[in-house]
Amino acid sequence: LRASQCLLVIRQQPREALVTVKGKEKFRKPVDPPPILQLKVLQESDPHQQFLQNPYLFVSVSLWKHDKDEPIESTPNDSLAGTLVSSLHRLKDVDNKDGGFFVFGDISIKVQGPYRLHFSLYEFQSEWDQIQHLCSKTSEKFNVVLPKDFKGLEESTYLSRAFSDQGVRLRLRKEARGMNNKRSFPEESVVP
Numbered sequence: 001l002r003a004s005q006c007l008l009v010i011r012q013q014p015r016e017a018l019v020t021v022k023g024k025e026k027f028r029k030p031v032d033p034p035p036i037l038q039l040k041v042l043q044e045s046d047p048h049q050q051f052l053q054n055p056y057l058f059v060s061v062s063l064w065k066h067d068k069d070e071p072i073e074s075t076p077n078d079s080l081a082g083t084l085v086s087s088l089h090r091l092k093d094v095d096n097k098d099g100g101f102f103v104f105g106d107i108s109i110k111v112q113g114p115y116r117l118h119f120s121l122y123e124f125q126s127e128w129d130q131i132q133h134l135c136s137k138t139s140e141k142f143n144v145v146l147p148k149d150f151k152g153l154e155e156s157t158y159l160s161r162a163f164s165d166q167g168v169r170l171r172l173r174k175e176a177r178g179m180n181n182k183r184s185f186p187e188e189s190v191v192p
Contacts, residue, residue, distance in 0.1 A: 001041065006121060012160070016032055019144050037137065057100070062076060069138070072115070088102065118139075154173070156172040
């Protein structure tokens with residue numbers, strides 16, 4: 001593939017994340033909803049959609065500033081946890097057509113604040129033993145919050161459910177779950 005033939009489309013944007021506390025990584029929650037990207041390749045350059053069988057395509061994710069097109073000043077180990085690379089999945093889209101998707105069902109963030117996720121598409125070229133960058137896409141801004149500000153994970157989206165049914169590993173939730181906030185007070189006891 002060539003960079004001019006490829007387009008990454010974010011099909012599912014991250015909306016919120018619970019900050020992952022150092023030392024408590026096993027209790028971490030993934031970014032909600034899980035980011036899902038679709039690779040589109042120009043029809044005239046690949047009329048038979050051969051790219052859907054390409055085992056050498058992958059997308060990596062990094063954490064970017066919410067207001068500038070640059071990464072945050074931190075190593076990925078200090079800012080992100082989980083599975084930070086996705087290989088290409090050939091899946092049936094919601095319209096029952098085959099598509100190429102990258103699914104990030106296990107990303108957690110270790111720093112609080114507003115951020116964006118930056119996704120970069122690469123192809124490993126085995127004949128030259130090198131990796132070629134093809135294109136990138138950056139998510140919309142979302143907030144990484146402390147447990148006291150976390151509203152709870154939303155109900156899983158239709159797209160997440162459709163891909164999970166096809167074998168993609170995703171944590172599904174039947175209904176939105178709010179977290180019990182121990183500091184909430186009855187309405188009548190609030191003093192203006």
